[in-house]
Amino acid sequence: GAVVSQHPSWVICKSGTSVKIECRSLDFQATTMFWYRQFPKQSLMLMATSNEGSKATYEQGVEKDKFLINHASLTLSTLTVTSAHPEDSSFYICSAPTSTSGVNEQFFGPGTRLTVL
Amino acid sequence: AQSVTQLGSHVSVSEGALVLLRCNYSSSVPPYLFWYVQYPNQGLQLLLKYTSAATLVKGINGFEAEFKKSETSFHLTKPSAHMSDAAEYFCAVTSYGGATNKLIFGTGTLLAVQP
Numbered sequence: 331g332a333v334v335s336q337h338p339s340w341v342i343c344k345s346g347t348s349v350k351i352e353c354r355s356l357d358f359q360a361t362t363m364f365w366y367r368q369f370p371k372q373s374l375m376l377m378a379t380s381n382e383g384s385k386a387t388y389e390q391g392v393e394k395d396k397f398l399i400n401h402a403s404l405t406l407s408t409l410t411v412t413s414a415h416p417e418d419s420s421f422y423i424c425s426a427p428t429s430t431s432g433v434n435e436q437f438f439g440p441g442t443r444l445t446v447l
Numbered sequence: 448a449q450s451v452t453q454l455g456s457h458v459s460v461s462e463g464a465l466v467l468l469r470c471n472y473s474s475s476v477p478p479y480l481f482w483y484v485q486y487p488n489q490g491l492q493l494l495l496k497y498t499s500a501a502t503l504v505k506g507i508n509g510f511e512a513e514f515k516k517s518e519t520s521f522h523l524t525k526p527s528a529h530m531s532d533a534a535e536y537f538c539a540v541t542s543y544g545g546a547t548n549k550l551i552f553g554t555g556t557l558l559a560v561q562p
Contacts, residue, residue, distance in 0.1 A: 334490075336490075362548070364549070364550075371557075372554070372555070373537060373552045373553060373554045373555050374491075374537070374552045375552075376549060376550070376551075379549070421488075423490055423491070425491075425550075427548045435493065435496065436548065436550055437493075438483075438490040438491040438492075439490050440489055440490040441488065441489060441490045443488065
């Protein structure tokens with residue numbers, strides 16, 4: 331099946347610094363990728379849709395200037411949390427859709443645990 | 448608009464017992480429905496999916512789910528629970544086709560399996 335990787339798997343940073351998270355589709359191309367945020371014991375909340383070659387589409391309530399998304403190639407999307415604060419600590423998961431049996435199916439990365447001190 | 452409701456945030460079963468995790472959906476268009484499993488500090492793994500073909504869908508690890516349009520349900524079942532089934536399970540819905548393919552997730556059900 332399709333494989334999506336994320337890097338780093340975990341990161342600890344000081345308040346006020348910026349953190350970049352990479353999401354890669356390893357064996358397929360993805361013109362679209364999705365970024366989710368998951369708080370402890372909660373569901374996944376879609377933050378934004380990353381579009382290769384164009385601007386990301388953000389969900390309502392997500393600050394686009396704080397969560398910068400760049401979809402530089404057909405296999406790489408990055409999420410940068412700018413000026414991170416403790417409330418940004420969360421589990422960030424990306425996914426990329428690809429067609430299986432004619433149906434778009436999303437494949438998820440293993441997630442990145444961000445802890446802001 | 449689409450939404451998913453998972454009844455029961457926590458379900459506990461004994462090893463060997465039937466597993467039943469409930470999912471009801473709301474969708475104004477024909478839905479595609481998914482069940483995902485998440486182990487601690489990991490991403491999501493697809494268990495099975497309904498894509499308007501057979502209403503009874505079989506997935507990995509012995510799980511299956513039945514799409515019931517009249518009940519707007521897509522409950523997940525497994526005849527006999529294993530200790531390794533302990534995890535968080537998410538039901539999700541999307542509308543078929545389309546490049547954006549947004550998934551709408553339920554709030555999740557944490558399955559505990561008692562020895």
